[in-house]
Amino acid sequence: MGLLAIPIVFYVVVRFYPTANAILLSFQEWNLLGSRSWAGFDNYVKLFSDPTFWKVFANTFLYLILGTPTSLLLAFVIAFHLDKLRFMHGTIRALYFLPFMTSAVAMAWVWRWFYQPVPIGVFNNALATFGIPQIPFLNSTTYALPSILAPAIWQVSASRSSSSWQACVPFRKPIMRQLALMASPHGKP
Amino acid sequence: MKQLKKWMLGATTAACAMYAAGSAQAVEIEYWQYFFEPRVKAMETLIENFEKANPDITVKMTHFPYADYRTKVAAAIPAGQGPDVVQLFYGWLNDYVNAQLIQPLPNDVFPPAEIEAEFFPMVQAMKRGDQYMALPTAVRSLALFYNKRLFDKAGIDGPPKTLDELVETAKKLTQTDGAGNLSTVGITTGMNAQDHHWFREVLVRQFGGDPYMDNYKKVNYNTEAGKAALKYYSDLEFTHKVTAAGFMDEPQAAFKAGRAGMHIDGSFRIGALNKVRGLKWGVAELPAAADGTQSNYSSYWVNGITSKATGEKYDAAVKFMKYVTSDEAMQVWLDTVGELPAKPSAAMTDANANHEVYGPFIKGLGYAKTTIFANESGQRQALMDMVGRMRLESQSAEDSLAQAAGEEQKILDDYYN
Numbered sequence: 001m002g003l004l005a006i007p008i009v010f011y012v013v014v015r016f017y018p019t020a021n022a023i024l025l026s027f028q029e030w031n032l033l034g035s036r037s038w039a040g041f042d043n044y045v046k047l048f049s050d051p052t053f054w055k056v057f058a059n060t061f062l063y064l065i066l067g068t069p070t071s072l073l074l075a076f077v078i079a080f081h082l083d084k085l086r087f088m089h090g091t092i093r094a095l096y097f098l099p100f101m102t103s104a105v106a107m108a109w110v111w112r113w114f115y116q117p118v119p120i121g122v123f124n125n126a127l128a129t130f131g132i133p134q135i136p137f138l139n140s141t142t143y144a145l146p147s148i149l150a151p152a153i154w155q156v157s158a159s160r161s162s163s164s165w166q167a168c169v170p171f172r173k174p175i176m177r178q179l180a181l182m183a184s185p186h187g188k189p
Numbered sequence: 190m191k192q193l194k195k196w197m198l199g200a201t202t203a204a205c206a207m208y209a210a211g212s213a214q215a216v217e218i219e220y221w222q223y224f225f226e227p228r229v230k231a232m233e234t235l236i237e238n239f240e241k242a243n244p245d246i247t248v249k250m251t252h253f254p255y256a257d258y259r260t261k262v263a264a265a266i267p268a269g270q271g272p273d274v275v276q277l278f279y280g281w282l283n284d285y286v287n288a289q290l291i292q293p294l295p296n297d298v299f300p301p302a303e304i305e306a307e308f309f310p311m312v313q314a315m316k317r318g319d320q321y322m323a324l325p326t327a328v329r330s331l332a333l334f335y336n337k338r339l340f341d342k343a344g345i346d347g348p349p350k351t352l353d354e355l356v357e358t359a360k361k362l363t364q365t366d367g368a369g370n371l372s373t374v375g376i377t378t379g380m381n382a383q384d385h386h387w388f389r390e391v392l393v394r395q396f397g398g399d400p401y402m403d404n405y406k407k408v409n410y411n412t413e414a415g416k417a418a419l420k421y422y423s424d425l426e427f428t429h430k431v432t433a434a435g436f437m438d439e440p441q442a443a444f445k446a447g448r449a450g451m452h453i454d455g456s457f458r459i460g461a462l463n464k465v466r467g468l469k470w471g472v473a474e475l476p477a478a479a480d481g482t483q484s485n486y487s488s489y490w491v492n493g494i495t496s497k498a499t500g501e502k503y504d505a506a507v508k509f510m511k512y513v514t515s516d517e518a519m520q521v522w523l524d525t526v527g528e529l530p531a532k533p534s535a536a537m538t539d540a541n542a543n544h545e546v547y548g549p550f551i552k553g554l555g556y557a558k559t560t561i562f563a564n565e566s567g568q569r570q571a572l573m574d575m576v577g578r579m580r581l582e583s584q585s586a587e588d589s590l591a592q593a594a595g596e597e598q599k600i601l602d603d604y605y606n
Binding site for chain 1: 284367371436437
């Protein structure tokens with residue numbers, strides 16, 4: 001009982017209170033400096049009549065629609081093959097789960113650097129050495145979404161393949177056999 | 190256990206005694222500013238000098254990343270925490286006064302008539318009623334930084350004097366790699382840096398416009414002059430291809446790395462550039478328009494006494510304010526940060542005006558305008574989006590300008606009404 005108090009206090013202070021406060025604040029007007037005053041639904045009216053909000057909403061939706069199945073599929077395929085792999089089994093598994101351990105902020109910065117234009121971006125520098133003009137990965141309405149999906153899928157796949165693998169120990173052989181059967185071009189696992 | 194208890198009791202008593210003795214001798218005041226290395230260094234020097242002259246006062250400086258700064262100040266002072274003397278941008282004064290974060294400077298130590306006689310006229314924006322709320326140590330203006338090595342290599346004998354010359358010079362400085370990518374830009378670009386000031390107060394005026402009306406409450410750049418200014422600015426990236434947004438991440442980073450021929454920035458960059466080894470750079474006044482029109486943007490940070498400071502801390506804060514606005518402090522600030530003294534008498538000396546680095550900034554101050562912002566970051570965002578839409582969505586300059594003017598007007602209306 002006493003041990004439970006710690007997570008309860010933690011959740012109340014770090015999760016529940018800020019969430020409740022944010023909901024309350026959404027009906028208020030405040031500039032961080034002065035006092036708060038009630039605004040009714042003004043903030044929501046402003047939000048829903050802002051075309052940028054709907055654009056962001058659509059992009060987030062697209063991000064989930066593309067990202068979720070891709071990362072699930074990748075997670076299973078990779079987990080399956082990692083399990084079968086005997087050569088440097090532990091090392092390669094550890095390397096693969098590394099992104100799961102890395103903080104998202106640190107990862108975002110590293111990927112941002114990968115995507116930068118010449119002369120600092122890793123990908124574009126590689127392209128340039130082959131005489132290929134650089135790609136505006138983050139600075140283009142076409143490439144930006146896939147570009148930010150790639151690291152997200154990478155990280156989510158790592159976490160999913162570890163958790164899904166642990167969770168379904170009793171079923172994993174039969175499940176994987178079924179999956180492999182469906183995925184295999186020859187119809188044999 | 191007994192031993193430990195005894196020891197702890199003793200230690201606590203000793204600590205209490207020391208604390209009591211300490212507080213009887215010295216009063217400690219706290220000073221806050223955002224983190225910008227040369228400014229922090231300059232303030233350390235000022236604090237050291239001040240403490241030497243006032244052994245009964247200690248000043249504790251705390252600094253934060255720029256992004257968190259306003260939030261922390263706003264949260265701390267009403268809670269009775271945080272600074273006794275605080276640094277703020279001139280454009281934030283209304284917010285700070287309305288939220289009662291700062292209190293007026295006492296008229297006997299800071300007589301308004303004296304301030305008005307001694308400081309640059311733009312400082313009068315810090316007056317509320319018949320008292321000054323805050324005062325600057327230094328003021329800043331813009332100038333054109335140029336890379337002397339790249340100029341020599343391209344066979345250019347000096348920085349451009351006019352806007353047309355700037356385009357031609359930038360073309361000569363621009364280099365591309367085998368794949369056709371820019372490897373050195375002729376001039377940096379980025380409304381997120383200082384270019385939004387260059388656009389508002391310099392280019393729009395140079396093309397015959399007046400960026401705002403009604404004391405900066407009404408946007409007035411959606412005009413022929415504004416269109417010409419935006420065309421000139423965006424042509425550098427989209428037509429002449431002498432620059433690219435996001436090149437080396439930040440304009441100043443590209444210039445520091447020797448990958449940009451020219452770069453428009455404020456005098457506060459001098460301190461940082463002085464530390465870059467192997468970079469040979471010069472400074473020139475911003476290029477004039479074809480008809481010779483010159484303009485510039487000046488701004489400043491001020492220090493004020495917070496509402497938290499009372500009693501002996503208030504007296505110490507007043508003394509500290511007096512020192513950081515003295516001629517001596519201004520010289521320290523100039524030598525360390527490169528920002529110009531806030532008093533013409535200290536700034537406009539012959540030595541400074543003819544100085545090869547400070548000179549162009551000081552001449553710029555003579556014809557500079559100071560934008561009165563309602564919300565500096567929001568108004569900047571409107572101009573960043575203006576060029577962003579042209580880049581990402583191929584929106585026409587006319588449409589994008591009209592939209593930006595509408596967005597900025599909305600910010601101003603929301604603020605003033």
